[in-house]
Amino acid sequence: MAGLDLSVVVPLYNEEESLPELVEQLLSALRPTGEHFELVLVNDGSTDATAAVLERISADVPELVGVLLRKNYGQTAAMAAGFDVAQGKVIVSLDGDLQNDPADIPLLLAKQREGFDLVSGWRHDRQDAELQRKLPSRIANRIIGRVTGVRLHDYGCSLKAYDRDVLADMRLYGELHRFLPALAFIEGARITEVKVNHRARQYGTSKYGIDRTFRVLMDLLTVWFMKRFLTRPMYVFGFGGLIAILLSLIASSYLLAIKLMGDDIGTRPLLILAVVLGLAGIQLFCFGLLAELLIRTYHESQGRPIYRIRATLRGGRAC
Known part of the structure; x- marks a missing residue:
């Protein structure tokens, strides 16, 4: 054949x-x-x-x-x-x-x-x-x-x-x-x-x-x-995780400030949102780290490069 x-x-x-x-x-x-x-x-x-x-x-x-x-x-x-x-x-x-x-x-x-x-x-x-x-x-x-x-x-x-x-x-x-x-x-x-x-x-x-x-x-x-x-999963998971963590920190800081001023924050929906955003952010960031490890395993176990060469020039000629 x-x-x-x-x-x-x-x-x-x-x-x-x-x-x-x-x-x-x-x-x-x-x-x-x-x-x-x-x-x-x-x-x-x-x-x-x-x-x-x-x-x-x-x-x-x-x-x-x-x-x-x-x-x-x-x-x-x-x-x-x-x-x-x-x-x-x-x-x-x-x-x-x-x-x-x-x-x-x-x-x-x-x-x-x-x-x-x-x-x-x-x-x-x-x-x-x-x-x-x-x-x-x-x-x-x-x-x-x-x-x-x-x-x-x-x-x-x-x-x-x-x-x-x-x-x-x-x-x-x-x-x-x-x-x-x-x-x-x-x-x-x-x-x-x-x-x-x-x-x-x-x-x-x-x-x-x-x-x-x-x-x-x-x-x-x-x-x-x-x-x-495909070669950078941390960009999507990690970025989403950092945004969620940042929003959680902002909400938590605000709640802490009004708590120190004597207000009750136990019944505020913002408290629940801050906790959820914090947990979600940590999970997304961890997903990104795991995805990075999996991608490296995917490429390295197959000997699969992250680039493709169409042609190599030697002496002005493609080979």
Whole structure:
């Protein structure tokens, strides 16, 4: 598998009907390009015959690598498994439901080789229900872009092309697969997007439910924190703790002064507030210290640097 140009990673969950057609379309799109490629298809614990179909097709398609997970872990875990197995210099991901068009892959590769680390697809003419899918998606894209600082029209499009080095240090969990552009941006990646085709669903039903919205929001907060404070958590916890302690000291000093003047402070709500602020401030400050220790363990245990080098110049040339 050495020297592979391209790996196409596709997570599959109950796609027995679309799988044969998907493989056929991928081969039709990629074989004429001359790319040395592999298809990494990950069965995410499907409850239908997806695994059996995948095994049958893999016997006839030399470029196909089938990955069978023990149970249904979710799309993020399936994509992470595919990324770990993939051997290509460039990795392309897409959905297995035939809504992404494999014919767009050469377009993404051409754009990626202009010098970009990540190219994201933009379903500009999306073939989904307006109220159930398109409107919530537009709102989510704006919120995610504002929070992460990476402005893309379509975060939810699975059709993306990545330089292998961009994915090397990423650890995916939750619903973080949709935030890969933001995570790559944290690592210093150059990102762009291109318009791609989008097709109506031909088989089965959507696997996404309203509960997904809550999970995405929680992961969005995680990405925001990683972007702002990944290497300096004390800045957020410690600063909040110091402010709370300062306010507690001011309130306590005021209460002490009026107590010395003979006033009763035992029934004043300000006394309770001063105590709460003091305790909260100490806790936040301690959280910050613990977070600093955890971050150092996180980086040092993996040998993970806090910086990324794009290129080194020797004799005027990048190497």
